[in-house]
Amino acid sequence: MNFELETKINEQQIKELGGLIKDAQKILLVGHKNPDGDTIGCLTAMVEYLKSINKNYAAFSADELPVNLEYLKHSLEIRSDKNIFNHSFDLVICLDTADLKYSGVEIELNRLKERGVKIINIDHHPSNYGAINIVDDQASSTTVILYDILRVWRVVINKDMATSLLAGILVDTMNFMNSATNDKSLGLSAKLLQQGAKFNMVSRQLYQTKTRDGLKLWSRLLKRLKKNDTLNIAYSVILAEDIEEAGTEETEGMSNFLSNLAEARISMIIKEIRDGEIKVSIRAIDKGANAAELARYFGGGGHKKAAGFTIMGRLEQEGEGWRIV
Numbered sequence: 001m002n003f004e005l006e007t008k009i010n011e012q013q014i015k016e017l018g019g020l021i022k023d024a025q026k027i028l029l030v031g032h033k034n035p036d037g038d039t040i041g042c043l044t045a046m047v048e049y050l051k052s053i054n055k056n057y058a059a060f061s062a063d064e065l066p067v068n069l070e071y072l073k074h075s076l077e078i079r080s081d082k083n084i085f086n087h088s089f090d091l092v093i094c095l096d097t098a099d100l101k102y103s104g105v106e107i108e109l110n111r112l113k114e115r116g117v118k119i120i121n122i123d124h125h126p127s128n129y130g131a132i133n134i135v136d137d138q139a140s141s142t143t144v145i146l147y148d149i150l151r152v153w154r155v156v157i158n159k160d161m162a163t164s165l166l167a168g169i170l171v172d173t174m175n176f177m178n179s180a181t182n183d184k185s186l187g188l189s190a191k192l193l194q195q196g197a198k199f200n201m202v203s204r205q206l207y208q209t210k211t212r213d214g215l216k217l218w219s220r221l222l223k224r225l226k227k228n229d230t231l232n233i234a235y236s237v238i239l240a241e242d243i244e245e246a247g248t249e250e251t252e253g254m255s256n257f258l259s260n261l262a263e264a265r266i267s268m269i270i271k272e273i274r275d276g277e278i279k280v281s282i283r284a285i286d287k288g289a290n291a292a293e294l295a296r297y298f299g300g301g302g303h304k305k306a307a308g309f310t311i312m313g314r315l316e317q318e319g320e321g322w323r324i325v
């Protein structure tokens with residue numbers, strides 16, 4: 001190899017995966033549920049590659065694609081219909097999917113696994129469920145790992161791939177604002193720009209997508225912002241009726257925005273979902289804070305900087321605060 005890898009992944013494993021892809025008849029690419037720019041960036045870049053080598057494939061994410069990612073080439077091929085599992089696949093590649101549960105199709109994937117189908121895990125969350133695990137939990141996004149993989153396979157990164165890979169970096173570094181922003185994520189982004197990635201489009205699509213109705217929801221969120229001084233947690237709530245009144249569910253970006261707060265260790269958004277479920281997203285503000293630890297305590301998951309969990313119930317105001325009933 002006459003170049004240096006961006007991530008701490010094992011070259012041998014990448015070559016092994018290359019062999020598995022070569023031998024496979026039909027490959028299933030799986031992203032995580034509630035897909036973001038990293039998982040979709042990975043899926044679309046992989047689709048571009050598999051197409052270029054004339055492989056049969058399908059790409060899946062358990063939830064529908066957010067409209068602000070539709071500009072990525074091949075994104076509209078990604079299916080969220082579980083009927084796709086009626087097809088026979090002989091290799092599964094999970095991208096940016098911390099565990100099988102996070103894929104939203106745990107049962108289906110386990111069934112394939114029982115039939116001897118290999119599940120490959122490519123990720124920057126600490127994870128270890130694959131037959132091969134190509135993981136670097138220091139990488140700022142999974143697309144950075146995928147970039148290394150493609151380079152080890154000697155793939156020429158074209159401008160569509162470059163745009164997809166950049167989308168993952170921009171999302172996971174919050175447009176180069178959070179602590180995943182470092183010499184590596186910046187340096188690789190510069191390389192991707194040289195390879196034709198459309199930086200302005202990615203950035204605009206990710207961060208300038210608010211509507212007036214959406215911003216009405218934001219106003220509720222900000223109005224209700226509270227802080228628990230004992231726990232040093234800032235939090236706010238979004239009620240089901242807020243969503244109904246605003247006529248939109250646009251809560252994208254709220255959790256990340258709240259983590260701009262300088263006065264707390266952790267920020268939290270507690271959101272009622274219509275059918276009596278409450279979704280809590282947690283962000284670590286302080287470097288030492290661990291969002292995943294808190295989420296796991298409530299049966300959820302995620303990574304150190306961003307995590308979440310879901311519980312059943314409704315929110316009710318109680319004095320200055322809220323309680324779950």
Ligand SMILES: [Mn+2]
Pocket residue numbers: 038039096124141142172
């Ligand atoms: Mn990611």
